[in-house]
Amino acid sequence: MEVRNNNNNKYDRQLRIWGDQGQLALEQANTCLLNCGPTGSEALKNLVLGGIGSCTIVDDSKVEARDLGNNFFVDWESIGLSKAKTVCNFLQELNDTVKAKFLEESPETIINVNPDFFSQFTLVIATQMKEQSLLMLDAICRKQGVMLLIARSFGLTGLIRISLKEHCVIESKPDNVIHDLRLQKPWAELKRFSDEFDTEIDDSVIHKHIPFAILLIKACEDWRKTHGDSLPSTSKEKAEFKNLLSSKRRGVDEDNYKEAILSAYRVWSSPTISSELQKILNDSAAEVNMNSPDFWVMVAALKEFIANEGEGDLPLDGTIPDMTSTTEYYVTLQKIYQEKAESHVSSMEARVREILKRIGKDPQSISKSAIKLFCKNSRNVRVYRYPSLEDEYNSCIGGELQRLLGLEENRESGNGAQVMVGGEAAEKGSPSHAMDINATFYLLLRGVDHFAAAYNRYPGIFADEQEDDAMKLKSIATTLLSKMSGGSRAVLSDDLINEICRYGASEIHTVASVIGGIASQEAIKLLTRQFTPIPGVLMYNGIDSTTTILQLTTCI
Amino acid sequence: MEVPGRWQDIDYLLLREGAMVGPGFEPCPELREALHNDLRILVIGAGGLGCELLKDLALSGFGNIDVIDMDTIDVSNLNRQFLFRMNDIGKSKAVVAAEKVMQRVKGVKVVPHYGRIEEKDDEFYRQFQIIALGLDSLEARSYINSVVCSFLEYNADGSPDITTIIPMVDGGTEGFKGHARVIIPGVTPCFYCTLGLFPPQVTYPLCTLAETPRSPAHCIEYVHLIQWGQERSGDSFDADNPEHMKWIFDEAFKRAQQFNIPGVTYSLTQGVVKNIIPAIASTNAIISAACALEALKIATMCCRSMDNYMMYMGTQGVYTHTLSHEKDAGCLVCSPGVPFEVDISISLQKFMELLMDDPRLKDKLSKPSISYQKRNLYMQAPPVLEEMTRPNLNAHLFELMDKSSGKLNVNDKKLTGVLRVSVSFRGQGDVVVDMDTAGGG
Ligand SMILES: [Zn+2]
Secondary structure (H helix, E strand, O other), X not given: OXXXXXXXHXXXXXXXXXXXXXXXXXXXXXXXXXXXXXXXXXXXXXHHHHOOOEEXXXXXXXOOHHHHOOOOOOOHHHOOOXXXXXXXXXXXXXXXXXXXXXXXXXHHHXXXXXXHHHHHOOEEEEEOOOHHHHHHHHHHHHHHOOXXXXXXXXXXXEEEEEEOOOEEEOEOOOOOXXXXXXXXOOOHHXXXXXXXXXXXXXXXXXXXXXXXXXXXXXXXXXXXXXXXXOOOOOHXXXXXXXXXXXXXXXXXXXXXXXHHHHOOHHHHOOOOOOHHHHHHXXXXXXOOOOOOOHHHHHHHHHHHHHHOOOOOOOOOOOOOOOXXXXXXXXXXXXXXXXXXXXXXXXXXXXXXXXXXXXXXXXXXXXXXXXXXXXXXXXXXXXXXXXXXXXXXXXXXXXXXXXXHHOOHHHHHHOOOOOEEEOOOOOOOOOHHHHHHHHHXXXXXXXXXXXXXXXXXXXXXXXXXXXXXXXXXXXXXXXXHHHHHOOOOOXXXXXXXXXXXXXXOOOEOHHHXXXXXXXXXXXXXXXXXXXXXXXXXEEEEEOOOOXXXXXXXXXXX | OOOOOOOHHHHHHHHOXXXXXXXXXXXXXXXHHHHHHOOEEEEEOOOHHHHHHHHHHXXXXXXEEEEEEOOEXXXXXXXXXXXXXXXXXXXXXXXXXXXXXXXXXXXXEEEEEEOOHHHOOHHHHHOOOEEEEEOOOHHHHHHHHHHHHHHOOEOOOOOEOHHHOOOEEEEEEEOOEEEEEEEOOOOOOOOHHHHHHOOOOOOOOHHHHHHOOOOHHHHHHHHHHHHHHHHOOOOOOOOOOHHHHHXXXXXXXXXXXXXXXXXXXXXXXXXXXXXXXXXXXHHHHHHHHHHHHHHHHHHHOOOOOOOOEEEEEOOEXXXXXXXXXXXXXXXXXXXXXXXXXXXXXXXXXXXXXXXXXXXXXXXXXOOOEEEEOOEEEEOOOOHHHHHHHHHHHHOEHHHHOOOOOEEEEEEOOOXXXXXXXXXXXXXXXXXXXXXXXXXXX
């Protein structure tokens, strides 16, 4: 019987999502937050509540009146005091199991003076930082193998970007679970069990409790006998196959037959190895050596498994959906699938141990439970590789930007006509409208940093210079766009440029709370290695409440 | 209670023109003052979404916030309901949340209401200019929706009377997923218009539970729904009573063993019996903030509104879909009325029978009372009114409605709000022509 302590109760609602292993990963993580304005404070708040191991807040500013208007983790009494210390104390109140620390220092100084500081962390969350510092930070984090999460709120817009070399996910937990039942090629034990049933049986109670999996296995056998050993392939044949099942149904109360007809597609479209998984199998990292991470060792073993005892298939995950049946039939069927899955785990384990030995590592260095988890999820394992910030800034996001702004066709058609981007040209509310605005916001946030580099302040912060700033920003952003879109003659609409200047680099609490919230979701996904992270730059648009991802990594 | 520069970030939005603002936006300092002093907003629910909403609204400049919640604080709230601590367990959520927000955000007034939403009368809800919903049940949403939509009145030309509209923002979360939406009754779809957006609840056939259980959940539900009543009929089951929950778990565990079904745990037992929805701080923060931002837009018009529903999915990357749902023109709750075409000779009595027999309304009515433009046509109670209006039953509806098509309000004990019925008369056109002819003659 389980013993549940207070922490399990406290975390009950989240343990139901990421489980004890996920929670353990969070509790072992050391995070660092750079700048504790509302965006950073909100991101960290959500992680502290969830029970992150430790957090260190780095910020050298003092609490000002302005902070009282947008940050919940400062108060009246703390005006003039260290913001890092104030936020740290208030966050600590939320969860005493978290080690909350602070450092009254500017992130830029640490980046410049003490880059080794970052090596102690699992994850660094950099908020409200400019391009130049981020470039240096990214290089440091990559070198030290620290995950980097960038979050920024700017008026009614904001962005999130993950940067790391490689992120391997075993438990990607897709929303749609695909059951791998192998009804068209039952193995010996499953075939034997299926043979125990007689679909012509008189006993109506038994007849309506034969599990649909068995009905389909038998229907396949019958079909093969009369169709030269092949399965239904044309739509006519498929309909005929379903009709055969229907004809055996004795009444509308026979739910098992209804389920069999609804599940008949499983016979001709059994789950295959996806192209994403195939890419992982073909990746050069699957040629393992001494330095290969466990994940890739298991991928190497998976490749061998598929080629040998898997006979072209993945290890069985061993789960079956619920189906109308008696308890006894169902439990027996469940066992047959589980035992087959177990035997696949054993084969995989032997291969993993063999490979470990071959590459000169301890053959026991990967636990059986880890191998089991890998097998259970092998269909959905994923790998993400993010380009460096330097690559993003230099060029590699250009194609994506052109795609979202609809500039590709323009250039290809070669008519050289000017295209207005970021305006209200596209129909409001349409997906292309959101893409157009959000991609333009990406460009403008880049532009804002260039503006700041040139003028040592953000555009629009002084009311009397708002118009002038808009013109300067337009010229900067136009140059940037032209560089990133290979010289396309796109014209930026004034609406969004004015809007950005209107914001005056403000950090609106609700926007910060959205951005901080998304950042903490991503942090949890990265740290628990569950679910899948944002594969690029996510732009948030609070005007229309939309988001757009500028794709940086196709999962390999 | 103000220091200069405190609201600088929000002020950029409130004091400057923009190209993407709401209708009639006039940037001026009075906007923030009105937001702080005059406007009243109600937050329904002080749980995962409610705590966030209170913080977000207070830091958006809203100065007069009410919050209502019937729950007390439980240990399982602490992973996300950040206004509560271990030593608050057992206290009223609304009371503690209001205290904490006022303590931290100086100058904001938060009035707590510890109780059920059904206990408050119409006058309570009418006090507010905006209502923000942080609820976790469809029933509570439907209730508030009916109340707020019952305030809505339509002008003669069929357009909603804007002075009767109370806009709502609504959020909901489950794990890494959620939704945020804006409901402007009469303008954008209400809950009832889009009931289909909510997934149906999982239920199991009783015969499966009793005879052929196959999953741990089947065993748990059997003990919860059947065995409890058979063996402990004297006790009414309380999911918050640890002894009750333990009993369910023990019995379900035994039943599962007997059927060879693995996987019954205490945690799963709680999950199934209480229909627990997984919840995390980050998703609540995202959804609440999206809602609060919409509330700020509605209050100040500093930016155009979201149109009108955002779905958020955070499990596979981040995917959002913002879509403009359509109003249901025949919505029972928010539309100008359920259309009825009747003969001009119909009596009120016959018309009421028609209502009761109509498949659209059948389950919603038991003893309807009917009024027309604030005039009672027939009232079921009190007896005095019933007697006074009884003679109308035999009168022609056409006469009672001043010889024109129009809207009737139907009240019934079975309804939470008012039901509008839009009546048009067959052959009415001929009548008008006849009259014209007569006049011309
Ligand atoms: Zn409606």
